[in-house]
Amino acid sequence: MPGCIMRLRRTLGSDVIETTPHGYRLTLVGDEIDAQRFERLVKRGRQLLTLGEPERAAHVIAEALDLWRGRALVDLEDWEPARIESSRLQELRLDAEETRIDACLQAGGHREVLAEAQARATEAPLRERRWALLALAQYQGGRQGEALRTLHRARTVLATELGLDPGPDLVALEQANLRQDPALVAEAVSVEAGARCPYLGLVPYDVADAEGFFGRDAEVGECLPRLAATGVLAVVGPSGCGKSSLVRAGIAATLRRDGRRVVIVSPGTRPLDALAALPANGDAVLVVDQCEQVVSSNDDAMGQSRFLAAVTEYAGQAPVVVAVRADRLSDLSVHAPFARMVERGVYLLGPMDCANLCAAIEGPAHQAGLLLEPGLVDVLARDVEGEPGALPLLSYALRQTWERHEGRTLTVAGYRETGGIREAVARSAEGLYEQLPLERRPLLRDVLLRLVAAGPDGEPIRGRVARGSLTADRDHDQLIEQLVAARLVISDDEVVELAHEALARAWPRLRGWLDDDVEGQRTLRHLSTEPRPGSGSHRERRLTSRTRRSTRRRRGPYGAACRAPSGGAPRRARAGAGRG
Numbered sequence: 001m002p003g004c005i006m007r008l009r010r011t012l013g014s015d016v017i018e019t020t021p022h023g024y025r026l027t028l029v030g031d032e033i034d035a036q037r038f039e040r041l042v043k044r045g046r047q048l049l050t051l052g053e054p055e056r057a058a059h060v061i062a063e064a065l066d067l068w069r070g071r072a073l074v075d076l077e078d079w080e081p082a083r084i085e086s087s088r089l090q091e092l093r094l095d096a097e098e099t100r101i102d103a104c105l106q107a108g109g110h111r112e113v114l115a116e117a118q119a120r121a122t123e124a125p126l127r128e129r130r131w132a133l134l135a136l137a138q139y140q141g142g143r144q145g146e147a148l149r150t151l152h153r154a155r156t157v158l159a160t161e162l163g164l165d166p167g168p169d170l171v172a173l174e175q176a177n178l179r180q181d182p183a184l185v186a187e188a189v190s191v192e193a194g195a196r197c198p199y200l201g202l203v204p205y206d207v208a209d210a211e212g213f214f215g216r217d218a219e220v221g222e223c224l225p226r227l228a229a230t231g232v233l234a235v236v237g238p239s240g241c242g243k244s245s246l247v248r249a250g251i252a253a254t255l256r257r258d259g260r261r262v263v264i265v266s267p268g269t270r271p272l273d274a275l276a277a278l279p280a281n282g283d284a285v286l287v288v289d290q291c292e293q294v295v296s297s298n299d300d301a302m303g304q305s306r307f308l309a310a311v312t313e314y315a316g317q318a319p320v321v322v323a324v325r326a327d328r329l330s331d332l333s334v335h336a337p338f339a340r341m342v343e344r345g346v347y348l349l350g351p352m353d354c355a356n357l358c359a360a361i362e363g364p365a366h367q368a369g370l371l372l373e374p375g376l377v378d379v380l381a382r383d384v385e386g387e388p389g390a391l392p393l394l395s396y397a398l399r400q401t402w403e404r405h406e407g408r409t410l411t412v413a414g415y416r417e418t419g420g421i422r423e424a425v426a427r428s429a430e431g432l433y434e435q436l437p438l439e440r441r442p443l444l445r446d447v448l449l450r451l452v453a454a455g456p457d458g459e460p461i462r463g464r465v466a467r468g469s470l471t472a473d474r475d476h477d478q479l480i481e482q483l484v485a486a487r488l489v490i491s492d493d494e495v496v497e498l499a500h501e502a503l504a505r506a507w508p509r510l511r512g513w514l515d516d517d518v519e520g521q522r523t524l525r526h527l528s529t530e531p532r533p534g535s536g537s538h539r540e541r542r543l544t545s546r547t548r549r550s551t552r553r554r555r556g557p558y559g560a561a562c563r564a565p566s567g568g569a570p571r572r573a574r575a576g577a578g579r580g
């Protein structure tokens with residue numbers, strides 16, 4: 001025995017066979033066991049098939065089937081657990097054989113698999129899928145009559161052997177065969193799929209976009225009962241967190257689907273004009289989106305008050321939904337009756353968590369017949385998770401990625417080609433800069449250099465700055481609003497900050513300003529490190545010297561690696577440091 005073990009160890013490697021007090025143990029991991037490798041490859045093949053890559057799927061599944069050498073666990077057939085495992089593997093094998101034929105047919109390879117399809121149907125005549133695949137291969141090869149005969153044979157076999165009629169798939173195939181349905185020969189992939197981009201970019205979702213609105217089910221589910229109970233729903237949150245989309249595509253759309261009349265107004269620059277759109281006699285749910293516009297409108301205080309009073313009065317007769325930016329709530333609360341009304345139904349809308357972000361990425365793709373390459377969702381979610389202004393940037397980057405779709409697949413490479421969220425931010429910032437009149441550009445530089453400064457090692461450090469300290473005059477105020485509208489900056493709780501870390505890192509112009517900013521250190525001292533209760537994502541941006549040290553260690557030359565791969569220890573360290 002020890003001699004055998006020695007020889008085996010020489011062949012397999014010394015650590016593969018462990019010596020234990022009771023004997024020897026073979027220690028193999030994952031892919032070294034054929035059965036596990038087989039299962040992994042089959043799973044991957046199926047994934048590729050779902051992803052619309054039948055050729056790759058057929059290849060991978062063929063590789064899996066090649067691993068078979070006779071029956072599984074043949075030496076242990078007297079042992080019940082082994083028999084069970086063996087039949088499980090055998091079932092997987094039969095299924096894999098069928099999936100490979102299916103994949104080949106989808107890839108247009110009916111000639112190559114016709115003979116095999118014939119053999120497989122004969123081998124296991126009670127497996128209906130085999131008859132279907134054979135019939136399909138015959139049909140695709142231009143042999144409609146033979147295909148029909150195959151289906152009749154299947155019917156006879158099932159009736160004789162089991163006394164059963166064929167299942168719905170075989171029946172549907174027979175009918176499609178008879179009417180010469182073009183779908184039988186057409187590519188499984190519709191050329192139409194992928195022709196429409198399902199992502200909206202920077203635009204909010206409206207009622208008409210409700211079908212493609214994902215990731216906010218829980219919020220809608222919480223808001224509607226609140227509205228029903230109190231008659232008022234005030235969706236409050238920072239700019240870009242998705243308030244308009246929620247009240248329009250989520251709440252208003254659901255109410256309309258339920259037969260309610262819903263009127264949506266936004267105050268715009270002339271709230272008094274918008275008053276005309278208010279429903280006359282309380283027969284509709286009133287939704288006031290962008291309610292914060294009232295305070296920055298061109299109407300005087302009296303006009304603003306009249307608008308708010310009208311909305312408040314309407315809430316006495318019918319349900320009212322308002323969406324309002326958190327940082328403008330205090331301005332609005334000057335109007336006491338309106339404040340009391342809002343108070344009845346405040347709903348604080350936070351950023352989406354990872355699962356909902358995934359839904360917001362996958363849902364629209366699925367609906368539009370698009371496929372997402374494995375890994376893409378993770379990359380996207382990782383690039384935006386925890387960022388306060390993530391949603392619009394994500395939407396924007398997805399639109400860009402869609403422009404590079406391969407067939408109907410959105411790929412990781414396509415996303416990377418766009419430069420990802422970082423490039424999206426940089427482009428939109430440069431666009432804003434170019435649109436600004438020359439004389440206002442220094443203002444932009446001034447504002448941004450107060451939101452971000454070069455740290456001692458040249459790395460940009462973001463901060464949260466009291467809005468009051470930035471908006472000394474109307475020009476500054478307007479500029480901040482422009483930045484907010486472009487989703488580059490968010491304004492919340494009277495505090496302003498960059499919407500995404502990428503702006504400080506990926507926009508060359510800002511990098512240049514930072515390099516030139518000889519007073520960077522001075523500015524740095526003004527950056528607020530005040531804690532901000534209840535927001536994990538914001539906490540992370542309060543970079544204390546401790547976090548600065550830890551980020552510096554992790555960052556690559558461009559800061560790309562600033563985030564721990566899976567929200568692990570470094571990320572927690574950052575949040576923890578921020579809290580301190």
Ligand SMILES: Nc1ncnc2c1ncn2[C@@H]1O[C@H](COP(=O)(O)OP(=O)(O)O)[C@@H](O)[C@H]1O
Binds near residue numbers: 205213239243395
């Ligand atoms: N559920 C969602 N899924 C995907 N993108 C969304 C979702 N909700 C909002 N967005 C996107 O986020 C951005 C901000 O949405 P918006 O409703 O305008 O926010 P807010 O009204 O809070 O400023 C827009 O680009 C919008 O398309």
Ligand SMILES: [Mg+2]
Binds near residue numbers: 243244290323
């Ligand atoms: Mg909005």
